[in-house]
Amino acid sequence: MQDKLTPRFLLIGLVLIWGLWSLWPTVKLQNLSSEERDELAKQGRLENIESKAIKQGLDLKGGMYIVLEVDLPTLVENIAINKDQKLTAVLASIRKDISNQPEADFFNLFSNKVEDKKVKLSRYYYDYGSSTNDIITSLKVEAEDAIDRVLEILQNRIDQFGVAEPTIQKQGTQRIIVELAGVQDSERARALLESTALLEFYLVKDVTVTNELMIKIDQILKKDKSLSSVAKKIDSAEKKNNSDTSNDQAVSVGELFGATESSSESDSAIVDQDIFAERPFSSLLRNLGNSIGVPEKNAFAVRELISRPEIRDRLASIGANFLFEHKAEEYALNDGSVEKLYTLYLLDDQAELTGGVVEEAKANLGPQGTTSAGQPIVNLSMNSDGARKWAIMTGSNIGRQVAIVLDNKVHMAPNIREKISGGGTLIEGFANIDEAKDIAIVLRAGALPAPVDIIEERVIGPSLGADSVRRGTQSVLIGLAIVLVFMLFYYRTAGSIADFALIWNLILVLAILASLQATLTLPGIAGLILTVGMSIDANVIIFERIREELDKGKTAKAAIDGGYNRALTTIVDANMTTLIAALVLWQFGTGPIRGFATVLFWGILISMFTAIFVTRTVFNAFVNRKGFKSLSI
DSSP states (O other): OHHHHHHHHHHHHHHHHHHHHHHHHHHHHHTOOHHHHHHHHHHTOHHHHHHHSOEEOHHHHOEEEEEEEEOHHHHHHHHOSSOOHHHHHHHHHHHHHHHHOTTSOHHHHHHHHHHHHTOOGGGTOGGGOSSHHHHHHHHHHHHHHHHHHHHHHHHHHHHHHTOSSOEEEEETTTEEEEEEETOOOHHHHHHHHHOOOOEEEEEBOOHHHHHHHHHHHHHHHHTOGGGTTHHHHHHHHHHHHOOOBTTEEEEEHHHHHOOOSOOSSOSEEEEEHHHHTTOTTGGGOEEOSSSEEEEGGGHHHHHHHHTSHHHHHHHHHTTEEEEEBSSOEEEEOTTSOEEEEEEEEEEESSOSEEGGGEEEEEEEEBOTTSTTBTSEEEEEEEOHHHHHHHHHHHHTOTTSBEEEEETTEEEEOOBOOSOOOSSOEEEOOOSSHHHHHHHHHHHHHOOOSSOEEEEEEEEEOHHHHHHHHHHHHHHHHHHHHHHHHHHHHHHHHHHHHHHHHHHHHHHHHHHHHHHTTOEEOHHHHHHHHHHHHHHHHHHHHHHHHHHHHHHTTOOHHHHHHHHHHHHHHHHHHHHHHHHHHHHHHHHHOOTHHHHHHHHHHHHHHHHHIIIIIIHHHHHHHHHTSTTOOOOOO
């Protein structure tokens, strides 16, 4: 008989060894001191241990709580087939109303504003119907779809970011709540969530077209009366500040261009007072050979000028648009000094390709022997349609520059040397590998259909999580101790067998959580306590059936067989209903509810295994040993 039990004990032993092996990284991580953690982090080994340990939720580990708001005015403006200053003014007015009334419904404001201004929506959205009501109804559908896509894209981004069991759910009509457990780099998380990451490929206009346009812009601006007194203002600024640096003077952008809001960039422009009157635009720029440089202090002033209606009309007439480089670079000047300049590009106004054709995006370091050797880059591969268009575009524009644009900022503008087949290309110019990785994540997940803004952010400290862990652990241990003592007192030897199975059950549940990289939350700890009760419940049913069989005068072996056979149907029926409830909670719940359902589901499954298989194996080995006389139950 012992030979028949050997395979069962072998299976039990293997599963127990697997459970202990799966839990070891968690035990090791919990016992590390802060100094040991820092040392392992420097060696690059801490991340490997953390990846194998049980993950903790926001309520245990701390992290970030963020409320995002989808920018519906921008979405509606982007959807418009035709655009003009009238529609832009209406949406700008609604933005101000929303900032004063955060809870106001956008589409009610939009409908009222359109009616007050007598705007014909059919002019801008003729594909959505002919009447205002039909168009607004269609725009509402588009907005709901956009928010659903934002939810999906954010989920994909966060999953690749490596956050365990994030909570992402819709609140109202245009807000999204995001909970990120264990996130320490809040700035990186904010950038990842807010980035629209619209990837576009534009052809750069040649030098001749650019030079002709700059001459024309200077001529247009010279006729502008609001700029006619700029030279006098520069002279006035010189007298006030007594600061003459090689005829380059700093003057307030607010004075020059009537700016009323402060800029994130310097609120001053460096211009040459002798040439500004003749060349109001090009005097703000620097010649970089085949490209245009914009001093960092002049960036806001240049943006102000190129956003003027007369300049926008001129750009539209030649099918062009100005875009800045994504960051300023240092350039050495003839006098030996260093100046930080943005490169300004004149591009076609229509993108040749968009990020929708990107099939894969991977961040790594540039290979040796290339201009980007050792620098962070993102390698792109395109789908078949994108690869075909890319090959046609590069093949027919050899010698021209193509600008790779992310969120309306040029990351690089290489020259096309030959036809590129296969759809492969790369983006460079990132500050570090983390930035490259985040851009790759966003490109893989897709661009947001509308911008999102963070309107609320709370950082939950780990001290709250530590207190929750301590109290949760205490509750599990106290409950477990009471159950163990009760089983020993009430069922004696049989109770010790049940106690062994119960401890074994908890070890296996935690091992499953570690192996599946599931997240333990406070509700998950509640699920563990419930699992303790459910597991003991199955043993109690079995033991009572065995007692009934013994009262009938059966032998211990017959009583054990009869007790397990009679209890099996009851245990399976009761646990199956609980399993179904756990599956429903897991499918439709989010965050903590899903964490509770995960622990409950695996706890019930494993309790059936330990209560039916493990304890029966121990009972059979116990009654079959030599010298056995009676069963203590």
